Amino acid sequence: MSDVAGPLLEARHVTVRFGGLIAVDDISASFGAGELVGIIGPNGAGKTTFFNALSGVMVPTAGRLLARGRDLTGARPHRYARHGIARTFQTPRVFAEMTLAENVRFGLRFAGRRRRAETWGPAWLAAWIDRVGAPWPWRRRPGVSWLLRNELSILNVIGLAHLADMPAAAVTPSQQRLLEIGMALATRPRILLLDEVAAGLTESELQDMAQLIRRVRDELDITVVWIEHAVTTLLRHVERVLVLHQGRMIADGTPAEVVRNAEVIEAYLGDEMVEEGVA
Amino acid sequence: MSATAWIELIASGLITGGIYALVALGLNLQYGLMRILNIAHGEFLMLGAYLTWAATTLLGLSPLVMLPLSFGVMFGVGVVVHRLCFKRLTETSLTLDIFEARGLMVSFGLMFLVQNLVSMVWGGDLRGYDYLTDPVHFGSMQFAANKLLVFALALLFSAGLIALLKFTLLGKGVRALMQSPTGAQLVGIDTKRLHPLMFGIGLGLSALAGCLLSMTYTIAPAMGEPYTVTALIVITLGGFGSMGGALAGGLLLGVVEALGMHFTSPSLKMLLSYGVFIAVLLLRPKGLFTRKTRDA
Amino acid sequence: MPERKVLWRDLLVLAALTGWALALPHYASEFVASLALTCFMYIALASSWALFCGLSRYLSLATSAFFGIGAYTSALALEHMPWLHAVALGALLAAAVALLMGAAVLHLRGTYFAVLTFGMTELIRHALSYFEKQVSGTVGRVLTIVPERNTVYLTVLALAVLALATSIAVRRSRFGLALAGIGSDEQRAQTLGVGTRSVKTAGFALTAAFAGAVGAAMAVRWTYIDPPTVFNPFIGFQTVLIALIGGATTLWGPLIAAIVFSLLAETLRLQLPQLYMMALGVLLILCVLHLPGGVASLRWSTFAAWWRDTRQWWRERREEDTEQERKARRQRDRETRNV
Numbered sequence: 035m036s037d038v039a040g041p042l043l044e045a046r047h048v049t050v051r052f053g054g055l056i057a058v059d060d061i062s063a064s065f066g067a068g069e070l071v072g073i074i075g076p077n078g079a080g081k082t083t084f085f086n087a088l089s090g091v092m093v094p095t096a097g098r099l100l101a102r103g104r105d106l107t108g109a110r111p112h113r114y115a116r117h118g119i120a121r122t123f124q125t126p127r128v129f130a131e132m133t134l135a136e137n138v139r140f141g142l143r144f145a146g147r148r149r150r151a152e153t154w155g156p157a158w159l160a161a162w163i164d165r166v167g168a169p170w171p172w173r174r175r176p177g178v179s180w181l182l183r184n185e186l187s188i189l190n191v192i193g194l195a196h197l198a199d200m201p202a203a204a205v206t207p208s209q210q211r212l213l214e215i216g217m218a219l220a221t222r223p224r225i226l227l228l229d230e231v232a233a234g235l236t237e238s239e240l241q242d243m244a245q246l247i248r249r250v251r252d253e254l255d256i257t258v259v260w261i262e263h264a265v266t267t268l269l270r271h272v273e274r275v276l277v278l279h280q281g282r283m284i285a286d287g288t289p290a291e292v293v294r295n296a297e298v299i300e301a302y303l304g305d306e307m308v309e310e311g312v313a
Numbered sequence: 314m315s316a317t318a319w320i321e322l323i324a325s326g327l328i329t330g331g332i333y334a335l336v337a338l339g340l341n342l343q344y345g346l347m348r349i350l351n352i353a354h355g356e357f358l359m360l361g362a363y364l365t366w367a368a369t370t371l372l373g374l375s376p377l378v379m380l381p382l383s384f385g386v387m388f389g390v391g392v393v394v395h396r397l398c399f400k401r402l403t404e405t406s407l408t409l410d411i412f413e414a415r416g417l418m419v420s421f422g423l424m425f426l427v428q429n430l431v432s433m434v435w436g437g438d439l440r441g442y443d444y445l446t447d448p449v450h451f452g453s454m455q456f457a458a459n460k461l462l463v464f465a466l467a468l469l470f471s472a473g474l475i476a477l478l479k480f481t482l483l484g485k486g487v488r489a490l491m492q493s494p495t496g497a498q499l500v501g502i503d504t505k506r507l508h509p510l511m512f513g514i515g516l517g518l519s520a521l522a523g524c525l526l527s528m529t530y531t532i533a534p535a536m537g538e539p540y541t542v543t544a545l546i547v548i549t550l551g552g553f554g555s556m557g558g559a560l561a562g563g564l565l566l567g568v569v570e571a572l573g574m575h576f577t578s579p580s581l582k583m584l585l586s587y588g589v590f591i592a593v594l595l596l597r598p599k600g601l602f603t604r605k606t607r608d609a
Numbered sequence: 610m611p612e613r614k615v616l617w618r619d620l621l622v623l624a625a626l627t628g629w630a631l632a633l634p635h636y637a638s639e640f641v642a643s644l645a646l647t648c649f650m651y652i653a654l655a656s657s658w659a660l661f662c663g664l665s666r667y668l669s670l671a672t673s674a675f676f677g678i679g680a681y682t683s684a685l686a687l688e689h690m691p692w693l694h695a696v697a698l699g700a701l702l703a704a705a706v707a708l709l710m711g712a713a714v715l716h717l718r719g720t721y722f723a724v725l726t727f728g729m730t731e732l733i734r735h736a737l738s739y740f741e742k743q744v745s746g747t748v749g750r751v752l753t754i755v756p757e758r759n760t761v762y763l764t765v766l767a768l769a770v771l772a773l774a775t776s777i778a779v780r781r782s783r784f785g786l787a788l789a790g791i792g793s794d795e796q797r798a799q800t801l802g803v804g805t806r807s808v809k810t811a812g813f814a815l816t817a818a819f820a821g822a823v824g825a826a827m828a829v830r831w832t833y834i835d836p837p838t839v840f841n842p843f844i845g846f847q848t849v850l851i852a853l854i855g856g857a858t859t860l861w862g863p864l865i866a867a868i869v870f871s872l873l874a875e876t877l878r879l880q881l882p883q884l885y886m887m888a889l890g891v892l893l894i895l896c897v898l899h900l901p902g903g904v905a906s907l908r909w910s911t912f913a914a915w916w917r918d919t920r921q922w923w924r925e926r927r928e929e930d931t932e933q934e935r936k937a938r939r940q941r942d943r944e945t946r947n948v
Contacts, residue, residue, distance in 0.1 A: 089800060115802040129793040130407055140790055143783055145802025203407070221802055350720045352727065401898050408794070413720045414666045418853060418897045421670075425846070425890030433883035542728035549721075581739060583732050590725070591713050 040103030041066045042225045042257055043088060043119060048097035050083050057083040058094070059281035065225060065259060070251045072268040072289075073261045075278035076301065081261045082124060084278065085227050088259075089121040090114035102224075115145040118224035122231060126210035130203040134194055134213055137202050138185040141220025146182075148222070179254040182222050191254075192216045192246065208235060212246075219250070225257040226250060232264045240264060244271050269293070277301075317454045322571055328460050330567020331467030332522050336540050337547035337559040338474055339518035345491050345554035346511050348409060349399055349416040353424035354519050354544060355537030356431075361387055361520025362527040362536070363431055369442050369527075376444050376528050380466070380521060387520035391513030398423070399512070424538075432534040441531035463525045470521055474514075475556045487511060491554050539583070546590040612781070619777050619860060627770050634762060646762055646830075648871040649769040650823055654848040655855065655863035656772040657819035660779055661812035662849075663857030664788035667719045671710070671726035673845030674733045675703040675817040679824025680839035681737065684750045687829075692756045696764060696825045703821025704814040706733075711810040734840035741836070749835030756829065764826045772819055776860055788812055820848075847874070850889050854896050856903025866904060 044064040050057045058080045065071060073081050086092040088099065090111040098107045101117040120141075129137050181187055189195040192212045197205060202213060211231055218226055232243050244267055251258050262268040269275065269289040277285040277292055279301040285292045292298055336358060343349050364386065365379040374382075398419050406412035448455040478484035489497040490507060498504055522540075526532070547566055551558025566586065573585040630649070634642045654672060662669050679699030686695040714725050741747055779785040787808045790798035799805050828834055851870050856862025870889075877885040896903065900911065 091796065091800065110804075110806070111796070111799040112802050112804045115800055121800060123797075127794050127797045129790060129797070131793060132789075140786065140798075141801045143786060144798075147802075217801060350724065352724060398894055398898065405901075410666065410719060410795075413718075414668065415897050415901065417668060417720055417723050419894050421846075421849070422890040422893035422897070425850075425886050425893070429883040429886040429890070433887070539728075539731070542724065542731075545721075545724045578739065581735070583728070583735050587728065587732050594714065594717065594721075 040100060042102060044100045045084075045088060046098045046100070048084070048087055048094045048099065050080070050087055050092060051095045056281050058087060060097070061278070061281075061283045062097075063276060063283065063286065065257055067224070067257060068251070068255070069257045069259075069274060070248070070272050071257075071259045071274045071276065072272035073259060073276045073278060074263075074265050074268065078280070079278040080281040081278050082229055085121060085229055085261065089119055089227060112145070115221055115223075116148055118145075118148075118222070119227070120145075120218035120221045120223035120225070121227035122211070122214040122218050122229055124229045124233070126207060126214045128202040128210050128213050128217065131201065133199050133201055134189065134205070134216075135185045135198040137213055138188050138216045138220045141217045142185060142188075142222075145221035145223075178222055179256075181254060182219060185220065188216050188219050191219065191249070193242075208239065215246070215250075219254070219256075223256055225259065228258060228260045228262075230261050230263060232262055232267065235264075240267055247271065321454050321456070322575055323568055324454075324456065325460075326568035326571030327564055328464040328467075328567070329570065330564035331464045331471070332526060332563075333540075333543055333547050333567055334471050334560045334563025335467045335522040335525075336519050337544040337551070337563050338471055338556060339515035339522075340541075340544040341548050341551075341554065341556060341559045342474075342487075342511050342518075343515040344548065346487060347399070347508055348413050349512070350413060350420065350545075351423075351515070352417060352420045352541055353427060353537075354420075354515075355539070355541035356424050356427040357387055357390070357516045357537075358519040358523035358526070358540050359532065359534065359537035360390075360427060360431060361523030362532045363435060363440075363523075364520070365524040365527045366440050366442055366532060367435075369444070376524060379524050383520045383524045384517040388513040388517040391516030392509045394423070394516070395509040395512040400509075403508075428534055428537065435534075437534055439531045439533050442527070444528045457529065459528045463529055466525055467522070470518065471560050474518065475560065478556055483507075543586060546586055549590060550593055616777070616781070622861075623770065623773055623777070627766070630766050631763075634759065642758075642762065644871065644875055646765055647875065648868055649765045650827055651848065651851055651867040651871050652769040652864050653765065653772040653819055653823050654844075655852040655867045656769070656776050656860075657816050658848050659852040659855075659857045659859075659863045660772075660776050661788065661816045663852060663859075664780075664785065664792050665719075665809060665812060666792040667715070667809060667813070668723040668849070669726045669813065669816060670723055670845060670849060671707075671729040672816075672820045672848045673840055673842045674726075674730040675707065675820035676824035676827075676844050677730070677733065677737075677836070677840035678703045678706060679821030679826075680828035680834055681750070682821070683825035683828045684752050684834055687752065687754045692760060692764070696822050699825025700818040700822035703824070704818040707814040707817030708810060711813045715809045715813060716806055730840055730842050730845060734836045737840070738836045749833055749838075751833050752829055752831070755832070761826060761829055765823065768819065768822055768826065773860070773864065775815070775819075780860065784808065784811070847889070850893050852903075854892055854903055856905030859903060859905035862903045862905030 041064040046062050048061050049059055061080075061084060073084070075081055083092065087094045087097075090099075090106065090109055090113065093108050098105060100106065101114070101119060104117065106114055106117065129140065132140070181191055186195060186198065189198055192215055194205075194209060194212055194216065197209065202210065205213070215226075215228070215231065228247065231247075232240050235243060247258055247260060248271060250256050260268060260272065269292075272289065275285070275287065275289050275292045276283055277295070277298050279297075284301060285295045285298045287295070336354065340351060340354050343351050343354075361383045364383050365376050368374045368379050368382070369376055399416060402412055402415050402419065406415055444459050447458050449458045449461055476484075478488055486497065486502040487507060489500075490502055490504065494504070519540075523532075526536075543566065547559055547562040549562075550566060551560070551562030566589065569589060570582055570585060574582050577585075630645065633645055637645075654676075658669065658672060661667070679696075679702070682699040682702050683695040686698050690698070710726075710729065714722055717725075738748075779788075787798065787803045787805075790801070790803055791805055791808065795805055824839065828839065831838060847870065851866045852863045854870075855864070855866025874885065899915065900906065
């Protein structure tokens with residue numbers, strides 16, 4: 035099925051108000067296939083609220099949300115998930131009583147069912163052939179990566195395969211954050227919204243996370259939109275940056291353009307950024 | 314229907330509403346602050362009523378004396394109950410939803426315990442006593458004196474609680490805790506002390522309502538349950554955590570019930586309350602008195 | 610595959626219990642058979658309740674409402690249709706009411722749902738009494754056409770077995786996984802593709818259908834029914850207690866607890882009803898505080914954990930005492946120095 039109906043995910047004049055507070059103010063943005071986009075902005079800029087609107091968790095007060103041309107405004111979150119929009123949460127929300135493998139499998143069994151990695155044959159047959167290690171003669175379906183075929187493979191991608199049978203409550207928070215990404219990947223999305231996945235990571239962990247995100251975009255063919263506070267790292271890896279400030283979008287361009295944008299510098303980056311020569 | 318009849322009707326609705334407001338305030342305090350949905354709240358109301366009845370008929374004390382006494386006793390009971398039953402839950406529950414579910418179950422067990430304890434000690438027959446039953450005249454209307462007293466006292470206590478929360482330092486601490494549990498603790502507000510205190514006050518309020526009720530109506534062990542449900546309806550009408558909303562909601566519900574019962578039938582009272590409840594939940598889930606926001 | 614082994618074990622136990630239950634009326638007294646009937650009733654009610662409410666943490670307190678709906682259905686329908694049809698109709702009507710109620714309130718949080726269903730029994734009872742008085746002009750109903758005892762026994766037994774079998778099946782299915790996800794973190798499950806509203810409504814309707822069927826079947830034990838009898842909230846509350854104490858998320862927990870409490874109820878309830886219910890309340894509180902998974906989750910490690918907790922608590926008390934002593938000593942030193 036070709037995706038020529040429109041950009042993967044599009045927000046048109048989206049506004050989200052809470053009583054008198056305007057958290058997201060008339061933001062329009064669209065995300066296409068193969069993009070790696072960052073979203074930055076000071077605290078309270080409305081980034082997470084924007085994500086909530088994009089994933090259907092909150093209904094915008096005004097504006098429309100379209101996924102590949104289909105109007106999803108007001109639909110409930112599971113419809114967004116089934117259209118290939120996956121997200122992670124700022125504090126990792128995993129199913130504490132289930133094992134890591136079961137957590138990942140959850141996504142596979144629900145939203146992930148819509149887009150199987152194999153072209154035909156029942157899932158159990160594919161799993162059996164996989165375990166036996168026989169070569170896979172069937173043609174794999176384009177558009178959904180082979181790496182997303184089952185939970186073990188996904189756990190391998192995020193690097194937690196050795197903990198597959200541990201209950202999710204027993205692993206460390208940074209591992210839980212990786213698990214969150216795995217669960218989101220299990221829904222076989224077209225676009226992945228990552229909400230501050232690098233918070234609290236050490237320098238080397240940060241590099242690993244950035245590598246993983248690049249891999250998600252390059253090998254798994256999933257568009258990534260990434261909110262982050264670790265601005266330096268983000269700007270080094272993304273190709274496009276949106277800058278939010280007090281609910282409005284004040285810049286949308288390449289990292290080089292954004293760091294030179296006067297409004298952005300005034301609101302957020304400060305002169306040091308330009309001096310550091312980021313971009 | 315004549316004007317006086319209307320006023321009498323609305324007034325009787327307000328009187329019941331005052332009791333609803335008092336009970337709802339207690340429940341609101343517990344749920345809004347501690348997320349404990351005390352389904353046994355009505356049972357403590359009933360306990361307060363029985364204690365008052367026992368003191369009045371057996372010891373000859375005036376019900377007015379029992380007001381502070383029953384409040385005090387139930388306050389103590391509340392602190393003990395919180396320590397025994399709910400404190401451990403805060404430590405062992407992984408998420409808020411689990412805590413709420415477990416809190417509900419614990420209060421469910423409490424309901425069984427208290428209701429059957431009273432039933433065992435005092436028997437299941439209806440009990441009552443007479444207090445200030447002489448009618449008072451306002452022009453051409455008349456009301457029973459005890460009902461007027463009940464209304465006045467209910468309003469007084471409700472207003473007192475609201476004032477306590479608004480103007481005292483303690484009250485400010487409670488409201489801070491309601492809005493931001495972590496933030497409040499960070500500035501030094503002591504949850505360990507405030508939670509049992511407020512839980513006790515909540516139960517005390519419901520005992521007060523029971524004491525007031527015993528002055529005008531007959532009491533039975535099963536009388537508590539409808540009030541729990543009504544209290545929840547009132548809290549929903551008024552919006553969670555909003556004390557003024559609970560007061561207004563209680564009075565409103567009382568009037569709506571009185572009008573509805575008069576024009577349809579007394580046995581449809583519950584149906585009416587439920588209808589209002591479901592309507593509010595569907596149309597204005599955050600309460601009638603809060604500003605509208607949207608959530609998927 | 611360990612899952613497959615567990616399935617066979619469960620099915621075998623179920624088959625064995627069914628066989629034993631089938632043979633019971635032939636060699637036991639009528640009293641025992643009647644006791645067994647109550648047992649089956651609570652097994653069916655508690656297992657079907659735990660199926661939805663245990664997994665999803667949406668505690669429904671409306672079992673009595675559906676039981677009563679089923680009872681009234683069979684009372685009215687038995688004159689016009691055969692036995693099994695009446696029971697099925699009871700299930701269907703209860704499920705329909707659940708769908709209606711669910712559509713109104715299932716999109717709310719679990720605690721709202723619980724208290725709403727709490728009042729539902731009274732609500733439906735009042736509505737039905739009103740309707741009966743105004744429209745039909747009666748207070749209660751007499752059941753004239755009653756099937757023989759054996760039929761009732763077999764029907765209720767079949768419902769219990771069906772409830773357990775459904776439980777086994779649902780737990781292994783996607784539907785059961787969805788329910789577990791809802792119970793664990795509903796919003797997260799939504800963002801992973803679970804249509805929570807339809808799943809919850811379906812689960813609620815399933816619980817209601819079983820309660821309705823059981824109500825329809827048990828109604829014939831009373832020759833005269835009226836709203837207070839069949840809409841007795843105790844039935845629903847005991848179901849909930851049994852399921853919770855047994856272990857709402859387990860398969861066999863509700864069954865074990867149902868057996869134990871049916872026996873206890875029959876022996877104690879007639880002599881000391883209030884004491885029995887007080888004990889139930891205390892037991893529930895203790896369970897929730899110290900054994901949230903229910904009796905079925907008891908393992909050797911649980912006892913070890915309890916022992917550790919008690920010792921820890923004891924150690925903390927002793928440390929508090931020594932802390933007090935140290936404080937008192939410091940105060941005394943300060944005072945002597947000031948003098």
